Amino acid sequence: MPTDPSDGTISWGELAREVADALIVSGVEGAQRQGQWIVMRACGAEDTAEWAAMADQPATVRGVAAVDRMTRRRADGEPLQYVLGEWSFRRLDLFVDQRVLIPRPETEVVAGLALAELHRLAPRGAAVLAADLGTGSGAIGLSLAAEHDGAEVWLTDASSAALEVARANIAGLGRPGTRVRVAAGSWFEALPPELAGQFGVIVSNPPYVAHGDEIDPVVAAWEPASALYAGPDGTEHLTHLVEEAPAWLAAAGALVLELAPAQAEVVADRARSCFTDVAVEPDLTGRPRAVVARHPRHPRPR
Ligand SMILES: C[S@@+](CC[C@H](N)C(=O)[O-])C[C@H]1O[C@@H](n2cnc3c(N)ncnc32)[C@H](O)[C@@H]1O
Structure with missing residues (x-):
């Protein structure tokens, strides 16, 4: 010492x-x-x-x-990011502690994909509604608010502890923070029902590790289990998001999901039955890391 x-x-x-x-x-x-x-x-x-x-x-x-x-x-x-209490994500310096997942470089790519969808739907900063479900530190959703002038962004999480961190990060965002709302609850249950069918972009990096899968022991020891593990298969939350998103998206809207490379084809196939235009996108190392699903089919009335 x-x-x-x-x-x-x-x-x-x-x-x-x-x-x-x-x-x-x-x-x-x-x-x-x-x-x-x-x-x-x-x-x-x-x-x-x-x-x-x-x-x-x-x-x-x-x-x-x-x-x-x-x-x-x-x-x-203890991971350096928690020790320092802050970490950079795209243009932001985010406060992080053990209540939230440490934002990853591959998630910066996913946030970039969601931003590209926002710019497609609402060019030149036109108003557009977005949601970051399972927001953790707020990394993705706050990047949307910071990098698209017209984005009205909902941040949600099932963990009230995570939302405390997200709120602290909204406070540090300055003016774009006035376009951000926070809601607690499981996936779409957190959102006000009157917003069904109105979102331009819904983005999520949900837990996608299967119970029993081996992961980096440092991650397992220090990062919140509720941010990592899904269910016996690992795709449970991803599938739920694919199936429920159409009811919440506008006609030309898009769902952007981060996933593990091995899950990309299964999730993309599921998405093809719910959306007309589905693409698998790579991360910085070229591995399949995200599904972008546009134009929901048959949104179910709520
Ligand atoms: C992999 S972390 C992602 C955190 C952040 N979005 C990021 O990319 O760094 C998953 C997040 O989903 C949240 N979560 C887990 N189950 C959830 C559920 N049923 N509904 C909403 N959020 C959930 C966790 O609390 C955690 O913050």
Whole structure:
């Protein structure tokens, strides 16, 4: 752990090197980079330019104490994102803690697909209604509000703890946050019934791990199980969303779903019976990662 700062002589840069050493001893990969991020968080440096300007300045006693706490948590195996309490997603810096899934790079792609649908339906910032079901930190839905000027976005989740995090992130969004609403409940049950048939885009990254499937032990140990596991098959929530979405979408609307690569064809097939235009889209590594289903067939009256 970092040196006792009582002589007041340690600089932020030296502190970062001590954190890196402590993380190396604990077997943390990328210890140097992570040590720097931990100290940047404590000293308030927003980017590498600010860090370069601060690295030679003496660390504050309070800052060293914060670094010490974060270093212990990281050395104990807690993911860096929770330790820092924030993570970037597309254009946003989101507050995250153990109440929500850590937003993933593949989900940035899914948010991009949902945005493309919003721009197709409502070019030049025209008004359009969107929902991010199972919003967690709010990553997808808040990106829609931030990147489409006309998007009115509903964020929903079955977890009231997750929604507290999403609300904190709405507060940090500034003006686009005024176009965001929050509702608690299971999938479509959270939405006001009078909005049925009115959504341009419904997007979701639901839990899609099958019970009993092996996942990264760090993910299993630290991230909320309710954000990860679906049911015996893994596609239970995905199928439910495909079947229920048509009743909530406008005629030209789209459902955008994140899924595991092995689930893409099964879910796309199911979607073809509920939508006229269905595509499977890849993630940044080229693996099938999302289904985009446009033009719902036979929306069931509610
Ligand atoms: C995989 S996480 C996705 C979180 C966030 N959208 C993201 O992409 O980072 C799934 C989310 O769905 C929520 N969830 C699980 N079951 C749900 C249900 N029946 N209805 C609504 N949300 C649910 C979880 O609480 C969790 O926040």
